[in-house]
Amino acid sequence: xxxxxxxxxxxxxxxxxxxxxxxxxxxxxxxxxxxxxxxxxxxxxxxxxxxxxxxxxxxxxxxxxxxxxxxxxxxxxxxxxxxxxxxxxxxxxxxxxxxxxxxxxxxxxxxxx
Amino acid sequence: xxxxxxxxxxxxxxxxxxxxxxxxxxxxxxxxxxxxxxxxxxxxxxxxxxxxxxxxxxxxxxxxxxxxxxxxxxxxxxxxxxxxxxxxxxxxxxxxxxxxxxxxxxxxxxxx
Numbered sequence: 001x002x003x004x005x006x007x008x009x010x011x012x013x014x015x016x017x018x019x020x021x022x023x024x025x026x027x028x029x030x031x032x033x034x035x036x037x038x039x040x041x042x043x044x045x046x047x048x049x050x051x052x053x054x055x056x057x058x059x060x061x062x063x064x065x066x067x068x069x070x071x072x073x074x075x076x077x078x079x080x081x082x083x084x085x086x087x088x089x090x091x092x093x094x095x096x097x098x099x100x101x102x103x104x105x106x107x108x109x110x111x112x113x
Numbered sequence: 114x115x116x117x118x119x120x121x122x123x124x125x126x127x128x129x130x131x132x133x134x135x136x137x138x139x140x141x142x143x144x145x146x147x148x149x150x151x152x153x154x155x156x157x158x159x160x161x162x163x164x165x166x167x168x169x170x171x172x173x174x175x176x177x178x179x180x181x182x183x184x185x186x187x188x189x190x191x192x193x194x195x196x197x198x199x200x201x202x203x204x205x206x207x208x209x210x211x212x213x214x215x216x217x218x219x220x221x222x223x224x225x
Binding site: 041042044048059101106 | 145147149155157158159162198200205211213214215217
């Protein structure tokens with residue numbers, strides 16, 4: 001049982017480049033979310049989804065897009081990377097909404113130069 | 114969104130109990146209290162959650178004040194592996210669209 005899988009684990013981008021951080025879960029969870037964590041800080045919510053076809057903004061959505069075409073996948077897109085987006089990104093899934101246990105991936109460490 | 118307040122850091126000795134406090138004075142009657150922890154260089158992991166009554170599981174206990182304006186995560190016998198950042202979070206139990214908002218948490222140091 002793989003749980004929540006994030007790829008890649010590490011990535012270096014140049015300013016202005018675009019990329020997609022992948023997140024997949026094999027637990028048939030309805031609720032998925034993306035967070036970023038800057039050094040010495042807590043996690044900040046970027047976007048979340050309560051089910052396939054439904055997404056919504058979190059605390060810090062600017063500069064990021066998401067889609068949820070399937071239950072399993074919740075990719076996070078950076079359209080034009082900026083140094084301020086240098087961070088560790090975590091994807092999480094919950095079986096049935098935020099009141100159920102969240103399972104987190106191992107994170108993607110992104111550096112924008 | 115209801116907010117939580119936690120101390121920035123705490124220290125405890127190995128093999129002793131640890132009580133991690135969380136204040137949530139604006140909690141509503143339908144908010145769940147969740148605790149997660151984040152070990153170094155890892156994603157957060159679920160610890161425990163509750164609504165009104167105290168809760169126990171294999172990892173910890175959650176003591177909820179009678180007025181629900183505060184709660185305490187109890188690690189019964191701390192080990193070095195419990196050194197982590199502990200987050201106290203609220204979510205509305207009826208609202209499946211609710212956001213899960215993390216604060217800065219409490220960094221727990223375990224002294225050998």
